[in-house]
Amino acid sequence: MPKIILRSPDGNTHTVDARVGASVMETAVKHGVPGIVAECGGALSCATCHVYVSDSCLERAGAAEDFEDEMLDDATSERRPNSRLSCQIRMSDELDGLEVEIAPEQ
Amino acid sequence: MDTVTTETETGTLIVGAGEAGLGIAVALRNAGYTAPVTITGLEADPPYQRPPLSKEFLAGEMDEENLLLRADDFYQDKDLRLLTNAHIEDIVLDEDSAGGTATTSAGHAIHFDGLALATGASPRRLPVPGGDLDGVCYLRDIPDARRLRTLLPGATRVVVVGGGYIGLEAAAVARGRGLDVTVVETFDRLLQRVAAPPISEFFRTAHEKRGAKVLLGASVTALRGSAGSVSGVELSDGMVLPADLVIIGIGVEPRIELAQKLGLDCGRGIIVDDAARTSNPAIVAAGDCTMQPHPLYPTESICLESVQNAADQAKVAAASLMDGPRPERAVPWFWSNQADIRLQIAGLSMGFDDYVIRGEPGTEQFTVLYYRDGRLIAADAVNNPHDFMAVKRALAKGATIDPTDAHNTGLPLKTLIREI
Numbered sequence: 001m002p003k004i005i006l007r008s009p010d011g012n013t014h015t016v017d018a019r020v021g022a023s024v025m026e027t028a029v030k031h032g033v034p035g036i037v038a039e040c041g042g043a044l045s046c047a048t049c050h051v052y053v054s055d056s057c058l059e060r061a062g063a064a065e066d067f068e069d070e071m072l073d074d075a076t077s078e079r080r081p082n083s084r085l086s087c088q089i090r091m092s093d094e095l096d097g098l099e100v101e102i103a104p105e106q
Numbered sequence: 107m108d109t110v111t112t113e114t115e116t117g118t119l120i121v122g123a124g125e126a127g128l129g130i131a132v133a134l135r136n137a138g139y140t141a142p143v144t145i146t147g148l149e150a151d152p153p154y155q156r157p158p159l160s161k162e163f164l165a166g167e168m169d170e171e172n173l174l175l176r177a178d179d180f181y182q183d184k185d186l187r188l189l190t191n192a193h194i195e196d197i198v199l200d201e202d203s204a205g206g207t208a209t210t211s212a213g214h215a216i217h218f219d220g221l222a223l224a225t226g227a228s229p230r231r232l233p234v235p236g237g238d239l240d241g242v243c244y245l246r247d248i249p250d251a252r253r254l255r256t257l258l259p260g261a262t263r264v265v266v267v268g269g270g271y272i273g274l275e276a277a278a279v280a281r282g283r284g285l286d287v288t289v290v291e292t293f294d295r296l297l298q299r300v301a302a303p304p305i306s307e308f309f310r311t312a313h314e315k316r317g318a319k320v321l322l323g324a325s326v327t328a329l330r331g332s333a334g335s336v337s338g339v340e341l342s343d344g345m346v347l348p349a350d351l352v353i354i355g356i357g358v359e360p361r362i363e364l365a366q367k368l369g370l371d372c373g374r375g376i377i378v379d380d381a382a383r384t385s386n387p388a389i390v391a392a393g394d395c396t397m398q399p400h401p402l403y404p405t406e407s408i409c410l411e412s413v414q415n416a417a418d419q420a421k422v423a424a425a426s427l428m429d430g431p432r433p434e435r436a437v438p439w440f441w442s443n444q445a446d447i448r449l450q451i452a453g454l455s456m457g458f459d460d461y462v463i464r465g466e467p468g469t470e471q472f473t474v475l476y477y478r479d480g481r482l483i484a485a486d487a488v489n490n491p492h493d494f495m496a497v498k499r500a501l502a503k504g505a506t507i508d509p510t511d512a513h514n515t516g517l518p519l520k521t522l523i524r525e526i
Contacts (some may be wrong), residue, residue, distance in 0.1 A: 022172055030177040032184070039414060041155045045441040045450050046494070067448065067491060074495035074520075 002096035004028070006051075008035040009104045020093060024086035024100065025049040025064055035102035042087035044068060047075040049086040050103035057098050058082055077103035113215040116144040116187065118427060119208055121194050121364060122224030123147025123172060123185040124156070125413050126393025128175055128221050129420025130427075135184045137428055138393060144184065144216060145479055146192040146208075147330065151248050152176070153188075157413055160250040160275040160355075161443050166255065170248065189214075197221070197368055204388035220388070220427050223376060224420070227358035227411060232267060236329030241336040242352045245272055250407075254353065261285055261351035265339045267326055269296035271442045273355035277318055280353070280446040288320040294323045301358075302455065302474050305486050308467045309444070316445055321347075328518055331371055358411060360395045373397045375409045383434050384425035390423035394415065404484065405507065408456070412440050439494075439500040450494035453484030453501045462512045464493065464519075473519075475512050481526065482506040496520040 001017040006028055008014060014086065018027040028036045028049075037048035044067055053061045061084065064072060068088050072079050107215040118134060120127045123145050131143050147153070154173040162168040181188050192210050199206035205219045218362055229244040231237065241261075254276070258264075264280045266273045268425050269291030281287045289296070295306035310320050321341075329352060330338040339347045360375035371377045371385035375397035382390045382398075393416035400406040418436045440451040447470060455461075458476040465472030476484040482501065487494035494521035500507055507522045 019171060028173060030174065030180060032176070032180050035240070039417065040441060041157060041413060043157060043441050043443065045439070045494075057348070061135075066487075070491040071427070074492060074499075 002091050002093055002098070004091065004095075005097065005099045006033050006035075007099075007101040008033060009102055010034060012028040016033065018091040020091055022091055024051065024089040024091065025099065026085065026087070027091065028102075033102075035106070036086060037106040038087060038088075044071060044085065044087065047071045047085060048106040050075045050077055050106060051084055051086045051100040052080055052103060053082045053084055053089075054099035054101070055082065055096070057100075060095055061098065064088065112213075112434060113130075113217065114144070115142070115217045117141025117144050117218070118220040118222060119216055119218035120145045120224060122226055122393070122395070123149065123188065123190065124224060124393060124416065125153070125175070126154040126416035126420045127222070127224035127227070129417045130224060130390075130392060130424045131186050132168040132184070133421045133424030134427065135186070137424060139424075141219065142187060144189065144196055144218070146210070146216075148191070148193055149247055150181060150191050151250075152178075152181075152190060154248060155413075157441075159248065160245050160272050161279070162211045163251055164245075164255060164258075164276060164279045171251075173248065177323050181480065186471070194364060197364060199368065199386075215484045221390075222423055222427060223384070223389065223391040224393045224416075224423075225361040225364060225391075225395040227360045227374075229354070230357045232326065232329075232354050232356060234326055234328050234334065235329055239329055239331040239336040240334055241350055241462070242329060242354065244354050245276055246358070249350045256504065257351055258283060260286070263288060263347075263349050264288070264351045265347050265349040266353045266355065267339070269293075269320070269322075270299065270354040270355055270358070271297070273353065274313065274444050275442060276353045276355060277313060278316070280351075281313070281316055282445060283317045286489070288349075289318060289320045290324050290326060290341070291320070291322050291432070292325045296320065296322070299433070301486055302458065302461045302476065304461070304463050304474055305449075305488075306469060307471075308472075308488065309447075311467075312447055313469065315484065319391050349503050350387070358394065360397070360409060362395060365391065365395070373407060377407065378419075380404070380422075380435070381426045382419050383426050384499075390426050392423040394402050401438065401470070403452075403457070406457070410438055410454075412438065414439050439498060448489055448491075450487045450491065451484065451485070452494055452498040453482075455484035455486070458483060459480060460509065462509050465490070465515050475507060477509055480509070481507075482509075493519050496523065498515050499523065
């Protein structure tokens with residue numbers, strides 16, 4: 001199982017096992033990782049699962065597609081070049097060890 | 107047998123294991139509630155997401171495991187006791203406390219100190235002959251969706267009864283598989299109950315453009331069958347639409363039986379105040395089973411059947427159970443995905459007396475803003491997330507957007523937000 005390392009706004013780091021095919025958001029919520037709200041459950045409708053992908057993983061995680069890109073413009077926390085909505089990052093074996101920081105405000 | 111076989115004690119009993127039931131449990135724990143919490147659910151599955159059942163799950167793009175809202179160990183870690191396949195048949199309240207005893211149909215007694223109802227809603231049944239033929243499906247829970255997913259590959263002609271969100275989403279999935287799809291709607295436009303005419307017209311055109319047929323003002327009088335399986339849908343004008351799969355999406359009925367047994371005030375749903383308290387202030391209720399004051403027009407009562415409401419009202423209900431301050435209510439919002447169209451809805455458009463169309467519906471990217479007494483109350487944004495987010499923000503701070511400028515797509519909506 002690929003692992004995800006999430007840094008929560010409270011400063012704690014959580015390492016969780018993800019199923020291949022599950023999104024980063026789903027995995028974090030299922031395990032009760034604090035900081036990801038994910039109001040819409042992954043429907044790309046709320047921008048409350050905003051994360052910053054660590055530089056070393058950026059290329060592997062890929063870039064936001066159009067709709068996600070527009071939603072990110074209106075996210076509550078500052079948008080950065082490494083901003084993604086975590087519901088749109090699907091886990092694969094290639095993404096094992098993915099490191100993300102959860103945006104402070106959702 | 108009526109014999110009570112087992113007995114357990116709990117702090118709070120939550121009847122219903124959907125989004126609202128789970129939400130109350132999680133909110134109780136987040137607020138520092140330490141007593142035992144028991145969640146009972148009618149279904150075999152632990153709490154899961156319903157919205158994908160008519161979208162990604164039905165389309166085969168998502169599996170069952172991904173539907174689950176929490177991992178198994180979450181319940182253990184948070185010390186939440188989850189009873190699935192559990193039907194609470196009766197509840198007797200203590201005379202001198204907020205507690206009581208619930209009994210399941212299997213004869214299990216649960217003594218509790220506090221009670222929350224999150225009993226959800228059941229799909230409205232189509233009251234016509236032939237409703238029990240094979241190939242007639244509803245779409246509310248995992249078994250329904252699983253069954254439909256199994257039937258779709260063998261189907262050729264699909265009739266969808268009901269032009270609401272569930273029906274249209276299912277129609278889009280079936281059409282996406284290349285099936286012959288007809289949507290039958292009683293009213294003279296789609297989404298009649300929830301959207302303005304331009305949105306209704308847009309979705310009719312969009313589905314027709316993608317190859318589905320849409321019949322408006324058509325009511326179903328019978329489902330015909332041969333050898334036990336559905337073969338056609340008979341309409342009131344005598345026309346028969348051939349069909350080997352019929353999907354019925356004609357709305358839901360809040361489950362209020364238990365609330366009625368408890369003597370709680372009910373309308374269409376269980377009546378609650380803005381703190382999610384029922385007419386017995388010790389008992390709270392949240393989610394699809396409730397009827398609550400309209401956030402902007404509190405003298406009006408509304409049923410809000412949405413994930414957002416379930417999650418939001420659950421937090422309010424948990425705060426009331428703990429006698430804590432009422433959390434701020436979020437702006438109601440909804441979404442629907444149909445083929446490659448993403449509709450996002452902010453606010454509640456019911457009761458609108460004016461609307462503004464922003465953008466050209468023919469481009470499949472536009473927004474309808476709804477007004478009441480000159481004040482912005484809601485928007486439907488089609489493939490237009492910036493507009494959706496701007497309206498959600500405006501409504502959250504009680505602001506409005508001037509209707510005279512709103513149609514101008516050269517001006518970003520967020521620059522038009524102004525205080526009332």
